[in-house]
Amino acid sequence: MSNLLSIDEIQERISASPFNRWLDLRISLVAVERIVLRCNMKPELVGSPTTQAVHGGVLAALVDCSASFAVISRTGQSVATIDQRVDYHRPGIARELVAEATVLRLGRRLATIDTHICDEAGTLIASGRTLMMQVPHKSKDGDVETS
Amino acid sequence: MSNLLSIDEIQERISASPFNRWLDLRISLVAVERIVLRCNMKPELVGSPTTQAVHGGVLAALVDCSASFAVISRTGQSVATIDQRVDYHRPGIARELVAEATVLRLGRRLATIDTHICDEAGTLIASGRTLMMQVPHKSKDGDVETS
Amino acid sequence: MSNLLSIDEIQERISASPFNRWLDLRISLVAVERIVLRCNMKPELVGSPTTQAVHGGVLAALVDCSASFAVISRTGQSVATIDQRVDYHRPGIARELVAEATVLRLGRRLATIDTHICDEAGTLIASGRTLMMQVPHKSKDGDVETS
């Protein structure tokens, strides 16, 4: 099974979401069953003023977006997030956050996706599991509904 | 058991986090075992360009922050997020997001917190469960480490 | 909104499942949006030989079954478990386990249910959240497919 969308088409759809654009999320790899998404650290993303670690909500947003596009790159359809678990393994102190999302199961309606988020050196910071529902009717301008 | 921190002290600690400040999170109630946190919708928080629904990562950030301060308001100590589940019940189309966090169990080291997020009319949009670890040594300037 | 099934009809459907019957699960309350399920402790359910605490898998089975019948009692339809989170708050040392399941959201296809499991004195032992899918075609003999 191959990917239906090119890396440029996926980047365009990611950036159509204002919050993704504010985070400046960039797709850097699209392969069968997995994608890689990158996000540079910036001051507004800090959660803890002392440690300068990234906010947990930003890591959750990366899990959500990477999981969505791991499915969308395969199907071309829109998706909606049903539920999500995120495990925070280490304080997120990084210059760049690299999220790799792998489709564990792609059913007719539901998809389950695993995401690992590492810092620029490859150290695991957080990981997540997302359940998504595929939305069969592609909306008129091809956008994505994440949750 | 009473709350150790006043609503003003909690607001100060929330706003010490750059990402919370960017989201403009405001605490509006502090009671025993629960708090209420509010966030006005703004264009940068949109996840879906067609529906204008809030991004799932923003809802996850609200779950994270409300859970943290439900514990902190009781103990005064810092916390770290260990893991979190978020369920997305309806598209987050709202002018204001209202997160109510309730401490289900406060142990010696671990705390479990339930959060419900509604729109301004009280309709449930998302809900979450967060496991936090209490960090016994209060850091020198009283900040909070969320995840 | 009222319940479609009586307590006797629900007990019959619970006991149609061999594993539920081996656990000897008994329904003791059916109300709108919540049910109560009970399970007596017995030696084969012990997980830890030193503490004599119940096995975590037994508590997960109680979460699953109580969540299923909280929905089934409302709709009469069959359900399938999609995913589940269980939090273990205290060692499960009890003579009787009492599971109360509350429907948080009942959608057209999906349902989200919260379960709290206490010992006979009302102390919280574990809690869970379950996502279920309603299976529209009632199977020929009215059974339930839990996961």
Added chain:
Amino acid sequence: MSNLLSIDEIQERISASPFNRWLDLRISLVAVERIVLRCNMKPELVGSPTTQAVHGGVLAALVDCSASFAVISRTGQSVATIDQRVDYHRPGIARELVAEATVLRLGRRLATIDTHICDEAGTLIASGRTLMMQVPHKSKDGDVETS
């Protein structure tokens, strides 16, 4: 890093738990960072009377036990389950259930473990993520406290 316990020592500790013994759980592989646990299907494990699929609680028990021993085989210490997510991907219709547990992160106190459960043909039935706490003081007869 190597495993501290042999396969026979692990089997002995698994079978010291009455519920594990009733399930007849058998360890079939112990490698660095992962273990494989097997369980034959038997009539009492059926959840659904029509499909004959295994009960979701049995799959959750396999996730719990495999996660515990993936950690115990490395450390020799006891563990307690803090929380667990299980995703049910397909009806569990199998002659044998094969659970493979991999340690994603082993911290000083907490461990995160992924488990995949397949049927005898290798088809994925369910998967889980477990957070465990290591219990530093080994209890007097070396048993395991799984939640």
